[in-house]
Amino acid sequence: MSADLLSHIRIVLSHTSHPGNIGAAARAMKTMGITSLYLVNPKKPIDAEAEAMASGAADVLHGARICASLAEALQGTVYALAVSARRRELAYDSADARGAVQALIAAARQGEVAIVFGTEMSGLTNEEILQCRAVAHIPADPGYSSLNLAAAVQVLAYEARVAALGAQPFPAADFAPAKHEDVERFYVHLEQSLLASGFLDPANPKRLIPRLRRLFGRAGLEQEEVNILRGMLNSFGKNT
C-alpha cells in the first residue's frame, strides 16, 4: 500500500454549476493527498470564490484540466467509479463508498483511475454513468441525502486514502507505560495507605481493592503516573 496509488486517482467533476464548489472540492481532495482534478464543461469559469474556497489548494484548482466531454476526462484511465446518490437501474456494479473504493484502488495499481461526480442539482446522467465501470453510493440518511458536492468529494477521497494507505497506526504517545512490578508496588502502597487511613477495614474489606485494581487497570497506567500516585499516597500518609 502506498501514497503513490493516490497519484493515480483523478477527480472528475461534470458540469459543475458553482465555482465555489469546485474550489471546496479541490481543498477536500488535497487534504487526502489527491491532486489531479478534471472539469467537464464547468458552467462558469474558476473565479475568486473558487479560490477562496480552495484555501491552500489553489495549486490543485489552477492545475485542473478543462475537458469538453466525460470521454475526454476519462481518456487513459483503466477504471472509472461514478458517484451517485440515487439507485441506477442500469448500474451493473454498485456498492457503498467503502466497498466501491476497493476495486478502484486495486485498479490504481495497474493504471490511472477516476472518481466521477455529477452536477450539484441532478448528479450524473445515465449516459455518463454508462461510461463508468461501477457506481459508488454514500450511505446517507434516506430522509435527507443531499450531500454538498465538496462533502461528497471529501468522503470518497477519504475512503480512497484509507484504502490506499491502509490503517495508519496512530503515533503512540511518548509516555512510557508502567512496568508490571511497579504497578503492583503501587497497589501494595495503596492498600497500606487505605488501611492506615481507616478507609479499608481488614475485617470487612468488601471489594474495595479489586474495584480499584479494575479502575487503574483499565486506565493503563504510565510510569510517571505511578510516581505521581505514590507521591500522593505518601503526602496523605503524612497527615494520618
Add this chain to the structure above:
Amino acid sequence: MSADLLSHIRIVLSHTSHPGNIGAAARAMKTMGITSLYLVNPKKPIDAEAEAMASGAADVLHGARICASLAEALQGTVYALAVSARRRELAYDSADARGAVQALIAAARQGEVAIVFGTEMSGLTNEEILQCRAVAHIPADPGYSSLNLAAAVQVLAYEARVAALGAQPFPAADFAPAKHEDVERFYVHLEQSLLASGFLDPANPKRLIPRLRRLFGRAGLEQEEVNILRGMLNSFGKNT
C-alpha cells in the same frame, strides 16, 4: 445496530468564526442522520449565509443550542470525542476517525455522546481536549491537512453512521441472474456461430472459447442478457 444510536450523538462546535461553516456543518450532519447541534460561544450569530449553506438542514441549524461553555454543551453526555488535526501531548486515548467512533458508538448505547470540533483556525484548546475522553484524528495528507470544518464534520458523521448502522447491504439490482444451464447453452450457441462464421477454426481453435468464457463469466450474465446475446447470434447467423 440501529439508527436510534445516531439520535444519541450531538455535534458540538466550539467558538466557530464563520456562520457559513455552521450551516454547512448542519447540512453535513443531517445527511448522516445526526440532528443534535450544540454551539459553544459562536463568534457571530446564525445569519443568512449560515442558512444558505445549511440548505435543507435549516431545522438542524435553528434547533442548535447555544452554550456558554464546553462544559455546558457536554452536560448529560457519557462520552465525548474531540476531533483534532494535531497530535496532543496529553491525549491519553487517540485513534484515527474510524477507530475512534467504535468507542463512541459503544458509549451511545448507554447514553448521550458528543463529537467536539474546535475553531476553524486553531482547533480545540488543550483545556477543551481534557474535557473529552478520547481524541479522533482524520488521517489527512501531512503536507496539507487543513480540512474545512464542515468537511471534518462530514467525515466524522459519516464514520459514526457507518459504525452505528453497520455495513448496509446495497440493494441488489432487480435483474435476475442467468441460470447455469442457460449460460452453457449460450456458450454452445456462441461456438456454433463462430464456427459458422469462420472466426473459430476447429483445426486451430487456440484459446478463443476459454477467453470468451472468462470474459462473460467475469461479467456475471443476467437472464435477459443471455437472451439478448443469443438473439444477436441468431441475427448474425442469418447473414452467414
